[in-house]
Amino acid sequence: MNIGLDMMGGDFAPLEAVKGLQLYMQNNDHAASLFCIGDEAQVGPLLEENGLNAPNIRLVHAPEVIGYHEHPTKALKEKQRSSIAIGFHLLATGKIDAFVSAGNTGAMLVGAMFTIKAVEGVLRPTISTVMPKLNGGTGLILDAGLNADCKPEQLNQFAILGSLYAQWMLNIDNPKVGLMNVGEEEGKGNLVTQSTYPVLKENTRINFIGNIEGRDLFNDKADVIVCDGFTGNIILKMAESVYDIATQRGYGSDAYFTRFHYENYGGTPVLGIAKPVIIGHGISEARAFKNMIHEAEKMIQTGLCAKIAEQFSA
Amino acid sequence: MNIGLDMMGGDFAPLEAVKGLQLYMQNNDHAASLFCIGDEAQVGPLLEENGLNAPNIRLVHAPEVIGYHEHPTKALKEKQRSSIAIGFHLLATGKIDAFVSAGNTGAMLVGAMFTIKAVEGVLRPTISTVMPKLNGGTGLILDAGLNADCKPEQLNQFAILGSLYAQWMLNIDNPKVGLMNVGEEEGKGNLVTQSTYPVLKENTRINFIGNIEGRDLFNDKADVIVCDGFTGNIILKMAESVYDIATQRGYGSDAYFTRFHYENYGGTPVLGIAKPVIIGHGISEARAFKNMIHEAEKMIQTGLCAKIAEQFSA
Secondary structure, three states: OEEEEEOOOOOOOOHHHHHHHHHHHHOOOOOOEEEEEEOHHHHHHHHHHOOOOOOOEEEEEOOEOOOOOOOHHHHHHHOOOEHHHHHHHHHHOOOOOEEEEOOOHHHHHHHHHHHHOEOOOOOOOEEEEEEEOOOOOEEEEEOOOOOOOOOHHHHHHHHHHHHHHHHHHOOOOOOEEEEEOOOOOOOOOOHHHHHHHHHHHHOOOOEEEEEEOHHHOOOOOOOEEEOOHHHHHHHHHHHHHHHHHHHHOOOOOOHHHHOOOHHHOOEEEEEOEOOOEEEEOOOOOHHHHHHHHHHHHHHHHHOHHHHHHHHHHO | OEEEEEOOOOOOOOHHHHHHHHHHHHOOOOOOEEEEEEOHHHHHHHHHHOOOOOOOEEEEEOOEOOOOOOOHHHHHHHOOOEHHHHHHHHHHOOOOOEEEEOOOHHHHHHHHHHHHOEOOOOOOOEEEEEEEOOOOOEEEEEOOOOOOOOOHHHHHHHHHHHHHHHHHOOOOOOOEEEEEOOOOOOOOOOHHHHHHHHHHHHOOOOEEEEEEOHHHOOOOOOOEEEOOHHHHHHHHHHHHHHHHHHHHOOOOOOHHHHOOOHHHOOEEEEEOEOOOEEEEOOOOOHHHHHHHHHHHHHHHHHOHHHHHHHHHHO
């Protein structure tokens, strides 16, 4: 199994990408070969210095970098020798089985949707984020910001995509799906959630448990929380701020609050596209990179994308 | 100044309402006469037992109660001798200057909107909630759940209503208004926030500082946070759960987390209606009742409703 790692993505690239790779290699259970995509002159010596010269690590030269503020579509088109463009090329042509980057999020999404493409039947790919539950478990919320406005049928598909992710990646059997809403009863909500409830209720492929509320994000009511990307993005950023608040109040080492730190979950998979693509936080450091590689590895091992394609073709 | 207090509203009524009143009376700065609206047989002895027989406390008999699960409009119509119906009647006829209840929220809103009515020019009244800032300050978020779907012009009015509340009730000079969104730049967001941004930008009556994100809820970027009631209600309930999490993790006495507890801010005013109406949490205990009475007192003293009417007639 081959994983492509963008060495040039993220605020602390390439050093933290290299260190993350080192952490990954130090683990006994590393199974993948790594394609390190980046500027040879910068990345080569760093790999060398950090003892990363195993046969399963190879450097793929990418002389260009897509910056944070570049226009995604334009940059991907014009910088074909950038680490992100090369990563998607390798993924599309089957040289690698997954692509991981903490670079320009927009460019990653454009690459995922236009170079790799959505699974047939998927209306809109989505991104998700995990939510640490108070009981020690992990929930998933999607969409986390890719699709600001959503139609009921899209939310219904997110419920299926999220359920598959929860089942195969988080090992949750028959995951409970909740619709993020402002009241428990059917009929509550805004126009979109009011129309979405009956669609989810009729979907026999998911374990729909009804509406959940803002207070249920961290309890055990639902494993998969479905909402539009506007709502999901606000929740995600608010949850991230809980970690910052806890730290500022002196509880940064609390076992629960620590789980809100993005480093611990690594990156965000783009769900609903044909191959594994994982997007990292711009501020990713070593541990986040390591976790993203593990996540990519697991997506390949479980065959998640094939399972998604199967569901949507049925 | 006369304040009507629904003695029968809330899970722990009438006892906690009585105790809240007692706390209020123990304060040196109590300025209001209280109309205690409730069942004479239940409330009378409790007032007596708790030494609440001052001349500025009078009991108004209301033999009926609107329960939590009753249909608001139907209940208000059929139970004209309920504490909520009598409260609104007293407010509408000028016998009291503000009405406070922790009873059936729907009935309170129906009463506020149909017995008291919206200020002329206000498209939709709104409810708000306060957000404790890390720097010790207090922000306001609205709508907190009354209007799930909102049009840009409604959000623009919420910005004005929230600014007036922040200025007069929270003593914030020239309050900064932020639009709750998923990115900082103009153009980001869902269809509603994209169309709302330019409307807020052009409004010279508010101090619009642009978009804010989920991570900015507790920092000092904005004093007044504008969003639709769907978003606001999820944020509000998520913020309330922060207090529960902190308590469960053993930090319940932390000075900052404590400020997330609903008791400390009392109740939610219905903004945009002609007279002061404050709705309490169903689980209100003594301190919440006391704070709601103080809030009503301040709304009367500052003449907030008149200031709102002035703005909307200009």
